[in-house]
Amino acid sequence: MTTIRDVAEAAGVSIATVSRALHGLPRVSEVTRRRVLAVATELRYVASPSAASLASGQTMAIGVVAPFVNRWFFAAVVHSAEELLRPAGYDLLLYSLGTDAVERRRAFSGNLLRKRVDGVLVLGLNPSAEEIAALSAAGPVAIVGVAVSGWSSVRIDDEGAARRAMRHLIDLGHRRIGYIGGEPADPLHSEAPADRHRGYRRALAEAGIDINPSLEAVGYFSVRGGRAAMEQMLDLPARPTAVFAACDEMAMGAIHAVRRAGARVPEDVSVIGIDDQEMAELFDLTTVAQPVDAQGTLAAGMILAAIGNPGRARPAVTVPTALIVRGSTRAPS
């Protein structure tokens, strides 16, 4: 294995000069720098990150903590974050925790990330006080999806997005509107589901429509959960004329359920979601779009900005959403 010493000897300089030359630091003559670079390339030298970390105190790695990578939203955010982080010289350390509460606890209690990363990107979970402490010990944190005081954050206005979806249905003339959301006790402790639910109820209230708990079903934020929830509502004596699902995946499941029951979207039931993920267009799904890449890039940028600026305030940004009207909603017949 080639070390910095090999390069130094081959270039006829000291290891300190090699280090400076390779990092583009001043106090190295142009001639020397060129020679060192040439030798390093020739010898296929790669600096040891472990040694560099130990000596410099920086790991040049960012931890990415998320419940899953195999969910559209998380994968997309991670991808866009990487596009900013990698060119800045940072590696990405992936921690997908799963839904399991035990696993989650273990991950945080072990201080998984301490001494391993310079900063953390958190996705899709609403951390407890202990978790906030544990993660904060690892470096500056940016979180996507919920605001946490002391951390940078990027999110959408979940309640507002839900209200916008609901207003669309209400403006079309719907009065009997179902809701498909998450579990009452969300295993990820994320706030977004509760916010969206609040938006649903608030929109109803604003329109002077009574809340009907039998029109609220649990869809677990998954396709099949959405389908099951819709099936349940279709069995009601008085079916809803429209359904608002708190994410596109559940909305797609709902559309499937309607069709399997021999009914049509939107003629018999209108369906609206939140996200505007890739598949939404395929389902001709009306939805409230949230910018994904922007959230990943923003969060990554916040981490970078926070590293080395312990003093500065941590921004909490809310990014805008937009109603995308497609063919899955129309006035009730």
Added chain:
Amino acid sequence: MTTIRDVAEAAGVSIATVSRALHGLPRVSEVTRRRVLAVATELRYVASPSAASLASGQTMAIGVVAPFVNRWFFAAVVHSAEELLRPAGYDLLLYSLGTDAVERRRAFSGNLLRKRVDGVLVLGLNPSAEEIAALSAAGPVAIVGVAVSGWSSVRIDDEGAARRAMRHLIDLGHRRIGYIGGEPADPLHSEAPADRHRGYRRALAEAGIDINPSLEAVGYFSVRGGRAAMEQMLDLPARPTAVFAACDEMAMGAIHAVRRAGARVPEDVSVIGIDDQEMAELFDLTTVAQPVDAQGTLAAGMILAAIGNPGRARPAVTVPTALIVRGSTRAPS
């Protein structure tokens, strides 16, 4: 920051003993071990991975190289691999390269992973000779999707899966069967697309059906690509009665195109895919399922087995696929 020295002092032993105790090594009395463990917990001590790596020569990290994380297959494989790697004490370093050839070249030429990881998991690309050399320098490699000599590998029989899909259509009585595949010059240099294409043609040949190039369209392995490809085929003077798409995403795009054109699946056109991803059921898509979790777990296990066993042969495993018949295929009318 708590170091091993702090623990040693607090426990009244040397740092060597702390190290042994914490690693469960022999030559430490049970009493001492317990005391050290207690003190370490008390002090919330976490060993520095950089220092450990530098001293031991192991990074306890595995590099994951993939073109994207935001593709169903890759995300699922990564997730299942992590479930094996994390408990074994390994971190996951994510490198999603994107499609960009330049970026890809840079990634490999810089020897991105050398001295950073103990092993590598490669997904979704068919490495060139140089890339094989570059990655091999980082440690034992396991690759998913294609066999590479000198590396461990897990894959499905792509040609066989394609033939199975085709035989299903042919057995149903179809003779005019379209194909939606990847680009002729695959930017990822992956072999799977070519293998599947070969399976398509071979199945036709075996059934004594002439190959008709106008029935072969490019779908870029994406939903929209599949839709565009299908639209193109629907414009043909003689439409195919069935279409085989080389992945489910393209198949779903194709189904959408058929419906938008006012035709029906499967009455007018049968559609079959490969993958059996989560959404396939929603589209009632007949497809050839490939085991995803198994591939991730197997590949991860191979890396673990290879680490510390430089001599042993590298297994090349082919996992079985299965035809899943749903409602998107039927006999031509």
Added chain:
DNA sequence: GTGAAAGCGCTAACAC
């Protein structure tokens, strides 16, 4: 069963 000490490969402060 325990401790002393020699590195691992690098960065950064300092001297020249």
Added chain:
DNA sequence: GTGTTAGCGCTTTCAC
């Protein structure tokens, strides 16, 4: 502009 040197925090021999 360049070199010397003192660590960074740990693992691992080797002596006791």
